[in-house]
Amino acid sequence: MDLILNLNELSLGMSTISMYPLFDAAHYIVSIMALKEQPGAVEVSRRSPFACWFSSMLYCFGGAILSALMLAEPPVAPLSNDTNVLLASLIWYLVFYCPQDLVYRSAALLPVRLVLSGMKEVTRTWKVLGGVVQAQKHYKDGILVMIAAGWAKGAGGGLISNFEQLVRGIWKPETNELLKMSYPTKVTLMGAVIFSLQQCQYLPIQKHHLMFIYTVFLVVNKSRMMLSGSSSWPFAPVEGAMYRVLFAEAPTDCASAAAAKAKAPVRAPSPDTCAAAKEDVKEALDSHNGSAVSDTDVKVSRSPKTGGAKRQRPNEEL
Template sequence: MDPEMFLDVANSVAELHMFPYFDIANYALSCIHVRDDMNPNFLIVSRKHPFACWISSMLSCFAGYIVSNLLLGEMPLAPFKSAENVALASLVWYLIFYSPFDVTYKLCKWFPVKAVLNVLKEILRVHKVHHGIHHARKMYPNAYLVHIIIGVARGAGAGFTKVIERFIRGTWTTTGHEFLQPSFPTKACFAASVFFVLEDMTDWMTWPHSIGYLVVVIFFVYFKVSSMLLHIHDPFQPIENLFCAVFMGGLTDALSRALQSSREKSAAKVPGAAVVQNGDGDKKKL
C-alpha cells in the first residue's frame, strides 16, 4: 500500500465519530452479555424485575465511564447526562430483551451481524482507551501509572462492574471478578494503554500518532475476529505462563517438588532397619 494512502486511512480511523453506530454496537453487545449472564433466570429477571434488568444493562453499557470517573474523583453519573445516549441505550436494551419473537436478539447473534457488531465495538474500545488516557493526562500530566489505569478502566470497565451487575439482579458471586480472572479485553486494554503512554513519553516512536492508533485498532480487531473464527480466546496466556514460570516462583516450586520427589524415592529404596529392644525397654534401629 502507498504510504500516503496508508496515512490517510490511519487519519480517517483516528477521526471516526463514534455516535451513533459504534455506540449502538456497544450497547447491543453489552445488553446481550447481560442477558446471557442471566441464564437460566433470564425470563424471571426480565419479566418480573425489569427495572433491575435495565439498571444492570445501563451499568454495563456505560461501565467504562463510570469506573474511570470514580477513580478520578469525578461524578460517576456524568455519562447519564446525555439524554441521547441514555435513550439510545434504553431503546437497544428494550429491543434485545422484549422484541417480538426475540427477533433482535436472534439477529444480533447471527454470525455476520455479530461479527460486524464486535468489530465496531473493538474500534470504540480503542477510542475509549485513547481518550481515557488523554483525559487523565490533563488532570495528572506526569502520572503515567494513572494514565494506564484510567485507560484500562475506560476500555474494559464492564469487567470490573460485573459483580455489581449480578448483585443488582439478585446474584452475588464474590469470586468471579476481573481482578482474580482478568479477561482478554482487560489485558488488551492494558497493553494498548502502555503503548499509548510510551508513545507520548518517549521520543524513539517517530511515526505519526494516527499510525500507532491504527496499529492498535488492527490488533484489537484481529484478535477479536480470531476468537470468533478460531476460538483463540486469550493469546496472552502462553506469555503469562512463561513469565510466571520464570519470575513468579514457578521454577523454584518445580525444583522444590523435584527435590522432594527425589528424597522420597531415595527413602523408599533404603531397606527397613532391624529393631531391637535395650534393657530400658526403649527401641532402637540397627
C-alpha cells in the same frame, strides 16, 4: 511510496471518525446481548425490569463510570448525555422484550454479530485513548494513573462485573477479573500501556498511526476468535514465559523432600517378614494368657475336718 501515503491518509481519516451513532449502537447491542446470555438474566428481566435496565447501563457505561470515580469526577457524568442513554435504553428494551425475540435472534446471526463485534472493538480504541487523555489532563506525568484510567474506561464493564452481579442478586467473588483476566481485560490493559507511553513521548509514533495499528489488531483478532471458536490470548506464550521467570517460586528443600517422599513407591512386605511378624504376635498372646492364668490360679487349702483339698475361687474371701 503511494501505499505509505494511502495508509497515512487512512489512519488519519479513521482517527476523525465519530462514534455516534453507529459504533456506539453496535457497542450497546453487543454489551446488552452479552448481559442477556448471562445465567439468570432473562429471569431477572421478567421479575424486575428496573434491575435489568440498571445492569444494562452498567454494561454500556461501566468503563466511563469507573474512570470517573478513579479521577474524582462525578460518576453520573457519563449518564448526563441523554441521547446516548436513550439509545442504550431503546436497544435494551428491544433485545430483552421484542416480540418473538426477533432483535436478539437477528443480531445473534454469525455474520451480523461479526460486524457488530468488530465495530465494538473500534470503540474500545477510542475509550482507551479517551481515558488516557482524560487522566493526562489531571496528572501530566502520572503514567501509572494514565494506564489505570485508560484500562478502566476501556474494560470497566468487566472490572465492575461483581457489582453488576449484585444488582441481579448474584455474588460470585471468584469471578473477579483481577483474579482471572479475560481477553478484553488483557487487550485493554495492553492498549492502555502503549497509548500512555505514546502520550508521554516514550514511543516514537504518531497517535493516529498507533490508533490504526491497535484497531486493526483488535478487529482482526476478534474476528479470528469468533470464526475459530477460540478464546486464546495471542500473547499467551510470552505471558507464560514472563510469569515463570519473574514470579514462579523455586521449590525449597523441605518441599522437594516432601514431594519425593510422596512420589516414592510403597514396597510390599516379603513373605519371611510376614511370617516372623505372625510368630511374634502368637508368642505375645501366649505369654499374655499364661500371666492371666497365674493370677487366677486355683488356691488349695486343707480342711481340718476332712483333710481333703478345698477349692476356693479367687474372688471369695478367705
